[in-house]
Amino acid sequence: MTDPNTSDRSYAHSHAEHARRQAVIAGGVNSNVRLAGTPVPLTFASGSGAYLWDVDGNRYVDYAAGMGPMILGHNHPAVTDAVRAALDTGQLFAGQNRLEAEFAEAIVGALPWIESIRIGMSGTEMDLLAVRIARAATGRTKAVRFAGHYHGWLDPLFIDMSVEPEPFGPAPLTAGQSVAAAADVIVCEWNDLDQLAKALAGGDVACVLMEPVMCNTGLVAPAPGYLEGVQALCREHGALLVIDEVITGFRLGLTGAQGFLGVHGDISIYAKAIASGFPLAVLGTTTELLAPVGRGAVNHSGTYNTGVSSLAAGVATMRQLIDHDPYPEIDRVTRRLVDGLRSLGGDAGLAVDHIGGALFQTRFGTSDPVSSRADFAARSDKTRLARFLELLQHQGVRPTGRGLWFVSAAHDDEAVEATLAAAGRALGGM
Ligand SMILES: Cc1ncc(COP(=O)(O)O)c(C=O)c1O
Incomplete structure (x- = not known):
């Protein structure tokens, strides 16, 4: 049995690739989420089904899933063929297909x-479109969002709660962001209807934006009655x-968190699991709320929108999810893991x-x-957690870096057994 504390895996080629990238790419990565990596941000060679292989030939049972999109597993033949x-x-x-x-x-x-x-x-831009549609529909400016939720990295929403000077004053999350944009946002604690009522009382809020299940800071469920309370307020x-279903959409079952929890928003955002890793995101709502976009009064555009390969991946992914209903089997496997x-x-x-x-x-x-x-x-x-994840990686299992x-x-009983055996060794080495 391998010693979980001293990896006998080599990461030499990942080290070399990272050094090469660092010379010409800031931090050697192209999304800051990937900056963290032990012993180095890894470079991957291929993925198939439930597995990934890095450039050193190490195999992983993959639970990072491209940060969520790979609901069918890597390289699903129906998607790649399409x-x-x-x-x-x-x-x-530069036209429709x-x-x-x-x-x-x-x-x-x-x-x-x-x-x-x-x-x-991307989810980021569809969240911003949602805020724009809400502002146009209501004639108001402010957006409410919640501490620990994530709605993309751009100025209008990459904002958190400052502790000073007031309880839910907004603050940009990184250097270089517009402070003026942050002033249009009110950040509340989630699962706290009193705070939300206070935020809405000013009558200047265009929209309340939330993950229906908090997934970006731990996995936190809405308290019983909370979503209904938010809807009523x-x-x-x-x-x-x-409702931002970028993570939960087509992952908490076919109808996502809104189907699972039985509460529906006015505008819904989907991305990740809809297209097996190809760039595709959706804003969905009523015909009436989208009408100003349809007649050009509210702008939505983008050179690469509806590229043929992304849509082919999207259609193939949807057909697999709708026609072949993989959810009962995914649920069974997830339950075994949990x-x-x-x-x-x-x-x-x-x-x-x-x-x-x-997801878990x-x-x-x-x-x-946990409620907040x-x-x-x-x-x-x-x-x-970091130690557990590091030992798991050495044992060939790769969840996301935040333990989600x-x-x-594509995860089957063999993958589950390999995972649980690896987890047992990792826990034993802590
Ligand atoms: C809930 C949620 N909304 C929005 C986004 C942003 O999506 P994208 O990375 O496609 O811009 C993410 C990304 O992880 C997310 O988790």
């Missing part, structure tokens, strides 16, 4: 609360409710948070329910 066939037709026409209607019909057909959509490239104060990790990790203080669907969170701390970012911080020992695990239709 993309290959589509490439023969050309990629970008036939796949647009097919993709939109699949989305509108799967999600009964959506009548009409716009298609873009939004209606009372004339603000639109924007139960297995819970029984392995109890003594080591490993808690596994799972509310359903193809590992953290080190008491298993008491603050709770999560108090009940999650980051140092122990994405399960796919």
Whole structure:
């Protein structure tokens, strides 16, 4: 048996690739989330099904899943075949292609609360479009968002709660951002209806934007009745409710968190799991709310929107998810992983948070329910998590760097068994 503390894996080629990139690419990565990496941000050679191989030939059972998109696993043949066939037709026409209607019909057909959509490239830009539509519809300026939620990296929404000078004053998250943009945002603690009521009382809020299940700071479920309360407050104060399903969409089952939890927003955003790793994102809402976009009064544009290969991937992914219903099997596999990790990790203080669907969170701390970012911080020992993840990596298992695990239709019992055996060794080495 390998010693989990001293990896016998070599990362020499990843080191060399990283050094080469660092000379010409800031930090050697192209998304700051990837800056962290032990012993170095890894370079991958290929992926297939539930597995990834790095450039040193190390194999991983992959639960990072491209940060969520790979709901069918890597290189699903239905997707790659569709993309290959589509490439023969050309990629970008500065006009429409036939796949647009097919993709939109699949989305509108799967999600009964959506009548009409716009298609873009990333969750970030569709979240910004949602805020723009809400401002145009309400004639108001402010957006409410919640501590610990993530809606992309651009100035209008990459904003957190400052502790000073007032409880929920907004503050840009990194240097160089517009302070003026932050002034249009009110940041509240999630799962706290009183704070939201206070934020809405001014009558100047265009929209309330949230992840329906907090996934970007731990996995935190909405408290019973909370989403209904948010919806009622939004209606009372004339603000639109924007549900950001970039992670939960098509991952908490076909109808995402809104189907799972039974509460629907006015505007919904989907990305990640809709196109198996190709750049595709969707804003969905009523025909009426999208009408100003349709007549050009509210701008939405983009050179690369609806590129043929992305849409081919989107249509193929939708057809797999809708026609072949992989969710019962994904649920079974996820449940085995969650139960297995819970029984392995109890003594080591490993808690596994799972509310359903193809994702769960590992953290080190008491298993008491977590209801906010603050709770999560108090009940999650980051140092122990980092050590666990490092040992898991040496054992050939790769969740995301924040301890969130994405399960796919390609994870089978063999992958589960390899994972649990690796987790047992990793926990033993801590
Ligand atoms: C909930 C949520 N919204 C929006 C985004 C931004 O999406 P993208 O990275 O496609 O711009 C993310 C990305 O992780 C996300 O998790």
